[in-house]
Amino acid sequence: MATIKVPEHVPSPAEDCEQLRKAFKGWGTNENLIISILAHRNAAQRSLIRKTYAEMHGEDLLKELDKELSSDFERIVLLWTLEPADRDAFMVNEATKRSTSNNLVIVEVACTRSPLELFKARQAYHARFKRSLEEDVAYHTSGDIRKLLVPLISSLRYEGDEVNKSIAKSEAKILHEKIANKEYNHDELIRILTTRSKAQLLTTFNHYNNEYGNAINKDLKVDPxxxxxxxxxxxxxxxxxxxxxxxxxxxLAINKLGTDEWALARVIATRAEIDMERIKEEYFRRNSIPLDRDIAKDTSGDYERMLLALIGHVDA
Structure with missing residues (x-):
């Protein structure tokens, strides 16, 4: 459910590269031209543009963009132009640094990517940082958080729809017992969450809800x-x-005193080609205001135009 609008007749990668080159040359950068190309090409097309740009001009397009752009607009354009696996590797690496530490990002990458996407992100991490993603997550964390995050980010879950109802029933019981006893870090609880397929977990959580009268996350709302x-x-x-x-x-990103630009850029760059339509529906359902209106109210200039283009805003 992608939101980006790819034109019916897409220019060749070479034509796009010529236009981008033009946008970088002369007095000042032509940001509108950059948005009109990159915000309207899918992942495969952007990848070809980068490859073609390197062949034609002997330069890495990302380095050129980095040189030409600045601040929030630069961040969203670079995140968007990266290969998805490289982007995930970069984001997890940032999340494991002391100055930009963010365990939420690690959970996000581990849980919202397909098993293959997560595997590719780990490969990209090896290639880029000459270390394993798991070792950096383990080094950066400790105690219960490490105990949860390392198996989560190392997981290679089954991706199909097959579920075992009797396992779901018994594991719902285990989860309920551990949560009732406040054993939130119990090995069994962590094993279930970090190894079972999404379809199996959904069945388990539904059983938990029906059997014990509460959604599992309600029972976990103890200490904010x-x-x-x-x-x-x-x-x-x-x-x-x-x-x-x-x-x-x-x-949360938009409602902060001063927008959390990193969170805003991260979500839009990583979800625009996946489930942004569903996110927009959910956003409206929860907040009674369309996401594009909130973004327009909170951002400006090229940055605003790029964000709105990526979430499929009509005029962008």
Missing amino acids: KDEYLKLLRTTIKSLIFPERHFSKILR
């Missing part, structure tokens, strides 16, 4: 200041209802 519990709840929401998770992140 407890980061581990927050990550546990985010894990469950991201695995089963990613659009709810992302619409909440967007709302």
